[in-house]
Amino acid sequence: MKNINNIFLSGLALFSMLFSSCSDDLEGIDENPRNITQEQLEVDFQNVGSLYKPMFENIYQYTPPWSYQLQQNLNADVFSGYMTNPRPFVAGANNTTYNLVSGWNNFIWSVPYSNVMNNARTIENETKDEFPELFAVSQILKVTAMHRVSDVFGPIVYTKFGASATTSEYDSQEEAYTAFFNDLEEAIQILSDNIDSPRFTAFDLAYGGNYESWIRYANSLRLRLAIRISKVDAAKAKTEGEKSLSHPIGVMESNADSFFINGTLDHPIKTINNSWGDIRMNASMESILIGYDDPRANSYFSETVPGDNTTVPVVPGSLKGVRNGLPLLPGYADELAQKADYITFAVLNDNVLTSSVQLMTAAEVFFLKAEAALRGWSGSGDIQGNYEQGITLSFQQRGSSGAAAYIADNTSTPQDYVDPINSANNIAALSTITIAWDNAASNEEKLERIITQKWIAMFPEGQEAWSEYRRTGYPKIFPVVSNQSGGIVDTNLQIRRIPFVDSELQTNPDGVAGAVTKLGGADNAGTRLWWDVPGGNF
C-alpha cells in the first residue's frame, strides 16, 4: 500500500507541476527553425541585400514561366505584334481576341507589387538615411517596374503605396509619371554624389555595381518616359528629356550600356516557346522583317526549336508568322487541332532567350534621341545620325552583318501576309514605309520610320513596343482576326489598356472607384491612357 501512496503522491506532484507551467513552457515552440528570422537576416546586411534579387527577377518575371506567360506574354507580347499564340486558348475567347481573361491579367498587377514595390519600400526604410546609394538603385528598379504597370492600366498605386494597412489610393497616370521623374532625378543625384561606393556590387544583376552605368540607364529611362508624354504634355516632356540629354554622364552610348538583367535562370519565354509550344512569330513581325529582308530575322526566329528533328515547318525555308487574335477557326474540332497546325510556324530563336533579360538597349536610346531631335529637344543630336546609329547598334547587338546596305535600302517595304493553312487570314501590308532615312519626308513619316526601326530593335520586349504603338500608332501592325470585345475595342485602333484587376476590385473597391475617376473614362480595354492622345503625332 505504501507503493500506491507514493505513486499517488508523485502523480499529484506531476499534476501540480503541469498546472503551474501551463503557459511557461510554450515559448519558442511556434517557430519554424528552417526559415530565417529578421535577426538572422541582418547578418551580412542581407536584410537589405537579399531584397534586390527578387526585384531584378520580377520586373519581367523569370519564374515560374507560366506566371510570366500571364504577366506579359499573353498580353503585351501579342498586342505589340511581336509574337502570338498558336493555340486559341479558351476556344479562342481570350486576351488576344479582346475577350479579356481577368484571371490571367491579375498577374500583370500582382507580380511587380508583391515582388518589387514591397521590397523597394523595405529598402527605403532601412537605407535611405544611412546608405542612400542603395536606396537610389532600388528607386531606379522601382520606376523600371512600375512605369510598365502604369502603361498597362493607367492609374496605379505608387506615391501612397503602403500608406494604409487595409486599402490603397491610386495616383492618376500623370501623378505617377511626375513621381517617376522625381524619383529618377533623386536617384541620379544620389548616385552622382556617391559614384565610387562599392556597396551594391554584390547584389547587382545588371552592371556589376558600376554607378556610372546606373546613371546612364536612369537618364535613358527618363528620356523614354519623357518621350512617352511628349504628346500629352510637351513642355514637361521637353524639360525632363533635356535633363537627361544634358546630364554630364548622359544616356547609353554603346551596347555595353544596355540594361539587361542577368538572372540565374532561363529566360521564361524559352520554356513557353520551346517546351510548351505556346508562342510563335506574329504575322506583323513576318510582314516587316521579311519584307525588309532584315538580317536580324534569323537571329530572332528560326523554323523549329533547336533539337526538334520531327516538326516539319509549315513552309520549309521561310519564317512564317501567325495572325494574332485567332478564334477557334472553322474546321478545327478543338484548340489542340488548331495548335497542331500553327505550332509549325516560326519559333523564337534561343539567341534572344538567354538568361539575360533585355529591358532597355542602347539602340532604343538612339531612336529616342532621334525622336527627341525631331521634336527639337536640345542636346539630342542629329536625327538621321541617331536613327542610323540605332540600327547599327541593333545589328551589332544581334551579331548581324549588312547594316550599311540595310540602312541604304530605300525600296523594301512590309510585305503582304499569307497564311499557308487558312487563306481567310491573309491580309495586305498596312504600310509602305521604307528603311532608308528620308530628310524630305513629313514629320509623321519620319516618326513612323523611327518607331518601326525601334520596334524591330526592341524585340522581344513587348511591353515597351505595345506602349509605343499606342502612343504613335507605329508600326502599322495587323488588327486581330476576331474581335470579341463586344464593341468596346475598335478593331483598327486596337486594344488601349487592360481593365483594373479583379483582386483590386475585390479587396480595394473604393480605391478602384477613385482610380476610374482618375482614368477619365470607362474601366475597359477601349479607354485611352493619359499619355495616349488621339490624332496625329505632331
Added chain:
Amino acid sequence: MKQKILTLTTLLFFSFLSFGQGIQITGIVKGASDGIPLPGVNIIIKGTTNGVQTDFDGNYTITAATGDVIVFSYLGMASKEITVGSDTAINVQLEADTEQLDDVVVTALGIQKSRKSLTYAAQDINAAELSKVKQTNPVNSLSGKISGVVVNRSSSGVGGSVKVTLRGNSSLGNNQPLYVVDGIPLSNPTGGQPNDTFGDLNGGNKDGGDVLSLINPDDIESLTVLKGASASALYGSAGLNGVILITTKKGRAGSFKVNFSSNILVESAAYYIDLNDKAENDIEDFFNTGVTSITSLSASGGSENAQTYFSYSNTFASGILPTNDLKQHTINIRETAKFFDGIVTANASVLASTQTIDNRPVSGLYFNPLVGAYNFDSPGERLSSYERFEEFDDTRNIQSQRWFRPTFDIEQNPYWILNRNASEDINRKLLASLNLKFKINDWLSLQTRGTYDQTLLNYDKEIFATTEATLAPSTGRYIFNEQDIRQIYGDIIASISKQFNTISLSANVGTSTTRSSTEILNADSGTAGGLQFANVFSIQNFNANPQVSLSQTSLDKKVNSVFASATIGFNEKLFVDLTARNDWSSSLPSNNNSYFYPSVGVTGILSEVFDLGDRISFAKVRASYAEVGNDVPANTVFPERQILFGGGISPLNPVRPLGEVRPEQQQSYEIGTEWRFFDGRFGFDIGYYHTSTVDQYFQVPVSTGTGAVTVGVNSGDIINQGFEGSIFITPIQTENFKWTSNINFATNDNEVEEISNPSDDVQIDNQVISAPGVNTFASYLVEGGSYGDIYAQVVKRDANGRPIVDNGALIINDENPDNTIAGLEKIGNANPDFTLGWNNTLTYKNISLDFLIDGKFGGETVSLTEAVVEGLSNNSRRETENAPIEVVDPSGTVSTLTAQEYYGLAGGRNGFTGEYVYSATNVRLAELAIGYNFKLSESSFFKNIKASAIGNNLFFFYKDAPHDPNVSLSTGNALQGVDVLGLPSTRSWGLNINLTF
C-alpha cells in the same frame, strides 16, 4: 516489479493451455423473454481461465468439477451464476439486464457513462456491423449507418483517405472529426490534399492518405460517433467537429479465442462519363478488374487478472488503374493486467502498420493517365496499341515516349504515365500507449496515460526523360518527400464516483499535454532544374541550380490543458452534466494563448419520472450547450521568411495579423429525445442542433498597394443547423425469422452569417475555398451563402433560353452580378441538404441477408471531366448523338450548331462549366451481404464458421451526374462538388469467410 510483469506475461501466454479436470456439462442458453437461443454467450468457470462460448444455436459444452461455479454472460443480459451439482445438462435462460440495456458508452477521455445519462447525441456501430461488408478504410462503413455522418471517399482508389463531415462544414481549416482510439486522440495527418482543379505540377493532385486505412477493421470492437461539440468539449479544440471513438478489442477473461477472417473483393470501374463506342471500348480495355484481399488473424484470451489480444492483418490490393496496387500489414498487441488485488490496472498496447502504395491515382489534369485515356481518338487505332509506350530514339540513345500526337501539358500516353511517371507511397504508423489506473478507494481512482504516435509518410516519384516538357526537363525529374509526424500525449485524471442517498456524482479532474511535431523534407528537381544524368533518380543527381527545390520544414505545437467534468444524477431520473476546460496553445501569441470553454447539459428519463404505461419501455429528453475554443495551426500567426534553395529569400513578406489574434470559438446547442416501445422492438431518437463558429483566423487578401498580399484577421460567423434522427424497428421476429431495420436521417442547413465583422478594418466579401486558378470552377464563402457554394462560368442566353453565340464564341452570362465573382456565377452547392440511410438485417435460420440503401438529397456537382473531354476530343457520346442545338447571335438571328460544335465551344477546363452542372442527389444500394452460419457439431474444432457473399456500391436507384457524387477529389475542404478526371467509382463483389476456434 519489472520481473513480476515479465513473469505475469509469460504465465498469461501459457495459461491458455491449461485445462481443468472434471465432468462434461452441456446445455443450451436462451433469452428469457423470447426463448430464442443465444449464440456467443461467454461461459467461464469462476476463478479460472476455462471458458467456452455457445454456438449459433445456443449450445455449449464445458468441462467442470462438481462445486464449480459457471458464469454465463452476454451483452445486454444479466449474468447468471450456476453451481455445478449432479446434473450434466444445464440449460439457462438469461434475463434482459435493464442496467445493461441502457448500455455503457465510452465518452470523452475514455470515461464510461451509461447511455441514459448522456445529454447529447451519440450513436455507435459494433464490430459485427463493421465487418459485414469490410472496407479497407473502416470509416467508409459509417455512411448511412449513423445519422448525420456524411462520408466522402477519396477518388484515389485503394488505401485512399476519407472525408467525414458531422453536422456540416464550419471551418476554413479542418472540418474533419477527431478520431480517438481507446480514449486517446489519434494523430491523423492527411499528408496533404489537392486544392486545384488544374492539378499539381509537382506530381499531380495526390491524396496524401490518412491513418485510418492503417487500422485493421477486425481490431475494432465498436465505433461511436459523438456528433457535436457538447460531446467533445473535454477533448478540446480537436473535438470541435465531433469525435469518432474507436474502441479496439481486448482479451477477455476465460475464453481463448482465435479468429480468422478472409475477405476477397473484386471491383470494376462503374461510374464515369458516357463515351462513344470506340472510346468506351478503349477505356474498358484500359481499366483493370481490381482485386482486394484482406486477411486477418486474431487471438485473445486470458485470466481474470491478465488478458491478451493479438492480431495481424494484411491487405493486398490491385486497383482498377493498371500498375496501382497496395500492400499493407498491421499488427496490434494489447495487454491488460491487474496488480495488487486489482488496485492497479495496467493496459498497454502497440499498433504498428506499414502500407506501400504504387501509383496512387491522381485527379486533375497534370500527370493524370485518364486525360489521354478518355481523349484518345486516333482514327483506326486502339488505345491498347499504345501499351507499347516507348520507342528507341537513336539521336539520344534513349527510350522515348510514344503517342499518337505531340504530348502537351495535360496529355501524355497514359501507359507512359503509369510506367514512367510512377510514384510510390510508403506510410507507416506506430502507436504505443500505456494506461495505468490506481483504485485509491471505492470512490476515487487515479489514471495516467501516455501515447507515442508516429506517422511516417514517404512519397517518391520518378519521372523519366521524354516526359512532357511542362512536367519535366529533358533529363527527367525526381520528387522525394518525407514527412515525420509525431504526437506525444500524456494525461492524469482523478475520477470520483460516489452515491449520496439518491444523488449520484461522477466527476473527473485532469490535466493533459499534447506535443505534436512535423518534420518535412522535400526534394524536387523541378520542371526546369533537371537531373544531371537522365533517368537516375537520386538527390545527388540534381542539377545544382535554383530551379530545383530542396526544403525542410519543421513545425511544432504544444497544447497544455486542465479540465474537469461532473455528472450529477438525481434518483437515476435526472442527470446534469457539466464540463470546463482551459487550453494554453503555443500557436497563439503568448499574450493571448489561453482560452476557457464550458459546457452544460441536462437529461431527464421520462419513463422513470412518469408512468408511461407498458408500451413505452424508455423515454428521455436531453438538452445541452457547449463552447469550444480553438487555436490555429503551428507557425501560422508569425511565420518567418522562407529561404529558397539557391534563390535567396522569398520575395513576399510573411503574412502578419492585422491586429490582436484571438482564439477561435464555436458555440453550439442541441436538444433531443429518445423513445423505445414494446420492449425495444421499435424506437426512435431525434434531435436538433445549432452551431455557430465565430472568430476564425482568416487569411484575408488585401490590396497589393498596402504592401501586403494577405493579412490575418479573426472574423466570420458560420452557422450550421439541422435535425438528425434514427428509427429502429424489428418488424418481424419469430423463432426462425427476424428482420431488423434501422433508418438514419439528417438535415443540414449551412449559412455564412458573416464573413467580415462590421467593425473589422478589412471588409471582405468572400473567402476562397477552391480557387478558380485558370479553370472555371471555384468555391467561395460569401455572406448569405453556404459553405460549399459552387461557382461556374455560365452561358448567356436569350429570353427563350437559347445560347448566344457571338463571333464563333459563347458569351459569359452577365445578368446575375450579385451572385458572380470574377466572372463565375453561383450555380449550386456541393453539400447535400438531407441524408438518409436504411440498413436492414434479415435472418432466417442460418441464413442472413443485409442490405444498406444510402441516399443523399440536394446539392450539385460539376463534371469538369466531361467538359475537358468535350474540349479536347469528340469522345463524349452526346457530342455525336445529341440533336443540334439552336443558338442565336447578338442580333437575334437563330441558327443551329451540331452537338459536337456546341460542346466544343462550351467544353474545356476553362470553358462554360455551367453546362456541366448536375444534381448530386443520389440513392444507391451501398452494401449487400448474404451470409451463412454453418451448423457445427459440438465436437467440431471450430466454434463458428461464417461465410458470406458481399457487394459494395452495386447500383444507383437514382443518379444524375456522370460520376459518383459520393466520391471527392479531396478529403480536405477544396474540390468538393467537382470531378476532374478522378478515378471512377467502382462496383465490387466479394466473399468473406470468418472462422472462430
